[in-house]
Amino acid sequence: MALVLISGLRGGVGTTMLAANLAITVGAMGRSSVALALAPHSTLGLHFGLDPHQALPGFAASSSDSGAIHGVRLLDASGQAASGDLGDGLSSGDYSFAGDAIHIADLSGTDARVAAQLRAHADVELCVLVPSAECVYALPAALETLPDNALFLLNRNDDTRRLARHTASFVRELLGDRLIATIQADEAVAEAAAMMQPLMRHAPASAALADIAALGERLATLPRSREDSVQTVDRAWRSNAA
Numbered sequence: 001m002a003l004v005l006i007s008g009l010r011g012g013v014g015t016t017m018l019a020a021n022l023a024i025t026v027g028a029m030g031r032s033s034v035a036l037a038l039a040p041h042s043t044l045g046l047h048f049g050l051d052p053h054q055a056l057p058g059f060a061a062s063s064s065d066s067g068a069i070h071g072v073r074l075l076d077a078s079g080q081a082a083s084g085d086l087g088d089g090l091s092s093g094d095y096s097f098a099g100d101a102i103h104i105a106d107l108s109g110t111d112a113r114v115a116a117q118l119r120a121h122a123d124v125e126l127c128v129l130v131p132s133a134e135c136v137y138a139l140p141a142a143l144e145t146l147p148d149n150a151l152f153l154l155n156r157n158d159d160t161r162r163l164a165r166h167t168a169s170f171v172r173e174l175l176g177d178r179l180i181a182t183i184q185a186d187e188a189v190a191e192a193a194a195m196m197q198p199l200m201r202h203a204p205a206s207a208a209l210a211d212i213a214a215l216g217e218r219l220a221t222l223p224r225s226r227e228d229s230v231q232t233v234d235r236a237w238r239s240n241a242a
Contacts, residue, residue, distance in 0.1 A: 181214070
């Protein structure tokens with residue numbers, strides 16, 4: 001089993017897009033992949049070709065009631081997360097992430113209480129930021145509140161822009177080996193969302209997709225044991241930091 005949390009340093013940094021496309025990559029690598037929507041009005045389904053208003057199967061749905069879309073089972077755990085039942089159920093054993101599947105949880109649009117329910121059960125948390133003034137100003141405070149083992153992704157990086165270059169340099173210096181991936185800015189990402197398609201289908205030659213796929217391949221190699229996967233992240237992933 002594995003639980004991967006995808007959080008955002010602030011809104012609008014691409015958290016949901018990354019959760020969806022990482023889950024698709026994991027599925028394409030042959031691992032059982034589950035994407036969890038945790039916000040009441042999540043747009044996770046949009047990246048799989050679903051109407052954003054279409055209800056997703058509930059968290060407790062059986063595999064027969066929640067068939068895979070683009071190799072990924074989509075589940076809505078927003079109700080359990082909002083009530084606190086998700087954290088209580090995980091602690092008591094009523095809910096479990098046991099099994100071979102890699103669960104990728106989209107924390108976009110949720111509050112701190114939802115993340116708190118899941119962090120004790122997660123193998124890794126990936127926090128997304130972009131090269132903007134808002135993220136630069138928010139980063140030091142975030143480092144005070146995020147778990148020490150949280151890792152970071154720099155999304156929408158554009159080396160042709162001076163602010164992006166300076167921001168990326170600052171982020172790399174501040175985060176060191178906690179910055180494990182940089183994803184290039186690519187208009188195909190927004191186009192794929194507008195077309196309600198996975199990036200892999202809409203633009204298979206996308207520069208951003210290549211970066212996402214490289215990270216997804218690392219997620220797909222997480223061991224089945226949570227203890228082993230945490231050690232893998234701490235040792236192997238940080239040694240290959242962006």
